Amino acid sequence: MLEQIVAVILSVELYTAVVRMTTPLLLAALGSILAERSGVVTFSMEAMMLLGAVGAIIGSGLTGSAWLGLCVAMLFGALVGLIYAVWAVSIGANQIVTSVALNLGALGLSSILYVMTFAPAKGEVIEQVIQVPSLPAWKIPLLGDIPVIGTVFFNQIPIVYFGYLLIPIIWFILYKTTWGLKVRAVGEHPHAADTVGISVAGVRYISVVISGIMSGLAGAFLSIGMLNTFQEGMSAGRGFIAYTAIVFGKWEPLGVALGTVLFGAADALQLRLQAMNLAIPYQFMVAFPYLVTFITLVVFVGKAVWPASYGMPFQREGK
């Protein structure tokens, strides 16, 4: 048994799978750091991903271009973000509850939109698997020719490369731009930010919409990047995992990225080992990443320092 596990761990396929399983988590989690740092809980990534997934397949299927599919996915994600922001920022509703509602609604809406677009006639079921144009893999010149590393990291579809770039981009925005400063100020001390003339609501709206766009892109990766098809509820809790990765990484871009890799790796390993019929119960492997995260959070990471105004709607005094 040990030999088999070692063989899996040494295989190139495993690492390619790790990159594939990590990418959607990475896009959603990194894209949501800004919203989280501005004080808005992004428990709604699940909804954004699902609508992104269906948006990508609809866009790609109707226009015949996978790139336009990506645009539709980001648009759908942004719309969910906008609705979420109305409730979370303007109305000041409980953000977790709003997210739960959106996740539920997205589950229904995504499958309705899918059937409406692809059913041969009204009310009929889709029988054959819908295939739409998907994204081609881009081999990066030179880097892609390096043995092993080239295959694993640099022979992927373009969204994956965007995911790599997102780590420094988000870091730069957060710590080196005025806007990043505003985001942090709004999250840590909304009243002070308001006093110096920062629009708390404005910053939060934009951050949440960015979270929507990125999670939509993550959803597109699931549908037209990975499987090239849509299944009801295909995000399968990845939005929650991305959320966990954010807390795990303590809202720092690099830490969050590491968190998503941890999950992606555990997931990929689990999938590969599952195919081998080992004596380890498969359920244990599925639960493994969650257990690892739970234990790491509790034992090693310690008490997380949440953004000070986390989850709390902001209201100007005297209003």
Added chain:
Amino acid sequence: MTDKPKTYIWQALLEKSFNILIPVFAILAAFLISGILIIAWGANPLEAYKALLAGAFGTPNAIATTMTRLSPLVFTGLAVSYGYRSGFFNIGAEGQFFLGALAATWVGITFTNLPGWVLIPLCALAAALAGAFLAVIPGLLKALRGFNEVLTTLLLNYVAIQYFEWALRIEHYRPDINVTWDDKPIKWTFLNWIGVKDVTQPFPQSPGIVEAAELPKLGTLLKTGLLNQLFGQAHWYEEFVANPAVNRMTLAPIIALVFVVIMYFVLFRMTVGFQARAVGVNPDAARFMGINVPRTIIITSLISGALAGLGGSIEVLGAQHRVIPNFLVNAGFDGIPVALIGQLHPAGVFLSALFFGALRAGANKMQILTQVPISVVYVIQALAILFAIAGALLDLQSKIKIARLAKQTEAAGEQPVAEKEVSGA
């Protein structure tokens, strides 16, 4: 206070009525907007809703299905609302529900010799303990080390559900059997004491619980009980009892109703509930009042988890009589919207569980008759939650109350007295 002017009584009634009016309007608005989606789909929303209603309440059989769907939701809804009231947002009701179902099944297939009146409470107790066990871990972490419970309860869901799926695949110890379904000899190990899989079946599913552990059917009870002595001779009574739908119904919804009443008393008439609400409204103020906040959080998590676990046992004992993979997905997660549309009040939870149960029960008929997909139901539920929480935040209640107090003070010519009670809304 006894000689309140009449107008104030009316105003007080109006204030109270918002608790009911807001969710009702939210649900109506949800149906209205979903109607647009149904039109876009190409069907007539009125016909679709008519089919939905018929599927939920149209026949005795439909009502029986709605009641079956309602019962576990009442428990998970109570679990979430009790936790929420005291600042413990239990996202883990799903996992607690699954563990409860597993524990109840395990008792129901292990202690096969016990009589029903011992076995049923024992199953329920095991389920409550299992749910409470899973919930108290995040409870302890929150109370003692300040961990946010949303993340920890969410993570434990996945672990619990995978444990459930694993236990479903480990053969349950049966002394009378020594080969599996494919004639392989079994070497029993201690794991087989934990597992619940039926050795005689190739699929991962548990054996059915013993008949004594099944919740009594309403029809059977009516044939033997006091009511039978009173009305047994009447023709209509015989007909009613003989109805297959009445025979399908179990005590489950009645037990759910009993727990609604119990939770009302716990929440509003007992110290535990008062302390829990005080901590939920303002932990610092609660500490100042002399309430032990960490202890209250731990007790809250235990109660909340036990309720979710009981929900799992109700589904096993009352409806499915065994556990299977994906046994009743989302019953726990649905507890969150059930609790919130129910305005976090036990009676409200019952009504909104009825709404959710009816939607789920009627959705099939809607799809068959009008081709509108079941998924529309998710959209209706989601919109209802969104409107209900937005409506609750309009806070008409306190606005009216403030206006009334201002009027009163104007009339009495003195300063308004700060309200002492912990707001129930």
